[in-house]
Amino acid sequence: MATPLLAVERLSKSFSGFHALQDVSLEVAERSIVGLVGPNGCGKSTLFNCVSGFLPFDSGQVRFRGEQIGGMAPHRIARLGLVRTFQNGHATKRMTVLENMLMAAAGQTGELPLQALLRRAAIRTQQTAQLGRAREILETLKLTRVANEYAGNLSGGQQKLLALGRAVMCDADLIMLDEPAAGVNPTLVREFVSMVRDLRDRSAKTFLIIEHDMKFISGACDHVFVLSAGRNLSSGTPAQMQRDPRVLEVYLGK
Numbered sequence: 001m002a003t004p005l006l007a008v009e010r011l012s013k014s015f016s017g018f019h020a021l022q023d024v025s026l027e028v029a030e031r032s033i034v035g036l037v038g039p040n041g042c043g044k045s046t047l048f049n050c051v052s053g054f055l056p057f058d059s060g061q062v063r064f065r066g067e068q069i070g071g072m073a074p075h076r077i078a079r080l081g082l083v084r085t086f087q088n089g090h091a092t093k094r095m096t097v098l099e100n101m102l103m104a105a106a107g108q109t110g111e112l113p114l115q116a117l118l119r120r121a122a123i124r125t126q127q128t129a130q131l132g133r134a135r136e137i138l139e140t141l142k143l144t145r146v147a148n149e150y151a152g153n154l155s156g157g158q159q160k161l162l163a164l165g166r167a168v169m170c171d172a173d174l175i176m177l178d179e180p181a182a183g184v185n186p187t188l189v190r191e192f193v194s195m196v197r198d199l200r201d202r203s204a205k206t207f208l209i210i211e212h213d214m215k216f217i218s219g220a221c222d223h224v225f226v227l228s229a230g231r232n233l234s235s236g237t238p239a240q241m242q243r244d245p246r247v248l249e250v251y252l253g254k
């Protein structure tokens with residue numbers, strides 16, 4: 001089998017004695033769309049933080065294209081081609097949608113607002129080169145109409161689309177999305193799913209997506225990993241997961 005783009009092996013992370021993650025393993029094949037699901041507090045965002053370098057972990061391994069990335073700083077990991085969005089957005093509200101897109105452009109994680117503001121002058125000089133790409137992505141995401149609005153004025157759903165757009169602007173191969181559809185209306189969720197699949201098909205992107213919305217998961221994902229209380233519970237296709245008794249129990253049994 002080909003080396004997976006991302007391989008997490010027996011990763012563990014405690015917060016002052018509380019085991020948030022215990023021996024969690026998962027693999028993401030290149031050009032796949034993989035879902036990560038599980039009840040609130042089961043460790044999904046913590047796993048994203050550990051994999052993307054935002055949190056140190058206690059034991060286990062993280063490999064990206066076969067290379068050990070555990071312990072690397074987030075910007076180094078981003079430069080290797082792995083970027084993530086945060087559960088609560090992080091777009092710079094007092095910059096326009098287009099400026100936010102340009103800020104996220106190649107070689108930058110685009111996720112630390114203060115650093116990003118300091119870089120604003122430098123970013124202006126790169127603008128011309130990136131402008132075409134930014135406009136193209138905004139078009140795909142149906143955000144052209146609001147390109148010159150302040151990001152802070154966007155609807156919740158549009159903010160989510162902007163987060164996806166900024167991740168795509170980073171030129172990453174693996175895009176990790178933390179609850180991209182939370183608070184987004186069902187019509188937009190369907191569009192969001194088709195945009196993600198489009199990006200995979202046409203731009204060879206790979207996705208790892210945390211999402212509660214089972215419609216999103218079954219519509220978008222090729223494979224799903226289910227966590228429960230910080231451990232691997234099950235994995236398989238979305239259809240398999242929806243009839244897996246262990247999965248049904250953690251979702252419906254409470």
Ligand code: ADP
Nearest residue numbers: 015018020038039040041042043044045046047
């Ligand atoms: P999920 O994203 O699956 O809802 P999280 O990964 O955010 O869950 O959290 C998993 C568990 O770890 C929760 O019990 C949460 O309270 C705890 N946790 C997360 N981050 C921290 C932190 N920085 N310090 C202490 N506990 C944390």
Ligand code: MG
Nearest residue numbers: 044045046087
């Ligand atoms: Mg979370």
